[in-house]
Amino acid sequence: MGVSHRSAPIALLERLAVDPDGAAKLIEDVLANQHVSEATVVATCNRLEVYAAVDRFHGSVEDLSQRILQPAADSVEALLPHLYVHYDDGAVSHLFRVAAGLDSMAVGEAQILGQTRDALRLGQEHGSIGPVLNTLFQQALRVGKRAHAETGIDRAAPTLVAAALDRTPGGLAGRRVVVVGAGAMAALSVATVIRRGAAEVVVVNRTPERAERLAGEYAARWAPLTAVDSEVAAADVVVACAGASGVLVTREAVAAATGPIALVDLALPHDIDPAVVDLPGVSLVTLADLGEDLRSSEAGTEVEAVGRIVTDEVEAFLSARQQSSITPTVVALRTMATGVVDSEMDRLDRRLPGLEAATRAEFLHALRRVADKLVHQPTIRIKELGDRDAVSYATALAELFAIDPEAVDAVTRPVEPRQPGDDS
16 A cells, blocks of 8 residues: 555655655554554655555555654545555555566666565564565566566666756856765665756755765765855756755745756655745756656657566566465375375284284385375366465365364465476
C-alpha cells in the first residue's frame, strides 16, 4: 500500500514524507496490527510505500491506510483516493517494476535500486522482515540489476538531478554551485554539476562529518548548515535535497544574492521557501515541475525490454512460490509412505524373527518399490497442476491421504525461487 507521484500531487507527498526515523516508526505502527507478521517501508522523495505480509487482507488494509496517512490526520478521508493497494501477485509485480525503475518519475533511474535495498536493510535491522518479504525483496533487487545490466534503460531517461539541471538558466559551466544535503541525492547532484563544468561546488549539511566526507570525494568545499545563508547569497545555483523538517533556504537568504540565482528543490518536504519565486532574477525548479518532462522522456524500446524482464521474473517468482507451497504436502506424502513401509517391516520382523538378512532386504526393497510407485504419480500430477491452483490440489491430496504437511520437520527447508527458463 502506498502513495507516489503517479497517484498524488507533490504537495500531498510532501505532507506524508518520512525520514529514516519516521520510516522505522511507521514499521512499528504497521506491526502493531494483529494481522501483520512482516513489514518494511520504501520511502523516497516521491513515494511512500508499506510492504506487509498479512494473514487477513480486509483486517489490514483499512488500518494500514490510516497509519500511512497519519501525518495528514486533518484530512485523511480526502487523501484516501490517492492511496493504491496491490495484493499478492500484484504486490510482487509492483515491487519488481519499482526496483527496475519503471515506476520512477525519471524512468530508468538507478537510485531507486539503492532505496529498495535500504528498505530491505531497514526491515532487517528492526527484525520486521521474515522469509516472505526477504525473498520478495532479494528477488526485486535481482530484477533491478538485470534491468540495468541487460538493457539501456540507464541511458534512456535522465535522473531527477539531470532533468532539473537541464532547466537551469545559463547552464553550469563556470558557475558557483551550493548543494544542500549530503545523502544519495546530494552525492548525485555534486557529481552531475562537476561533470557539467561547475567552477566551484560547496556542500552544506547539518552534520559536518557527512558534508566533509562528500566534499572530499569530489575535491569540493564544505560548510556547516549554520553558514547556509551566506553560502546561498554568494551562489549562482543552489540544489537542495536534504528533505529536512522545515525550510533550510529562506526567502531572505535568496534575496541577499548578489546576482541572478537558479534554485533546484529536489526535497520532500521542501528545503527552499516557495515564496522565492516572487524575487527578481530568481528561477525555481521543483519536483512538481519535473513530472511531465520526465514522463515525456521515456524511451519506448528500452522500457519494453525492461517490461519483458519484469514479466518473466514475476512469472518465475510466482511459479516458485506455488511449487514451494506444494513441497510440504509432497514431503508429508512420501514420509507417510516411508512410515507405512517401516511399520510393515517391523510387523514382518515380529512374525518371522528368524528371517535371513538377504531375504529381509529383498522384502524391504519390494515394499519400498511399491510405496514409491503408489506415490509417484500423485507427486508428479500435483507438481504439474500446482501452477494452476497449488493450494487447492495440495489441500485435496492432504485430505485424501489424511496427512499433515505441517507435522513434517523436513518441509521447513526454504525453496529458492526458480530462475526464468529453469524447468528443473
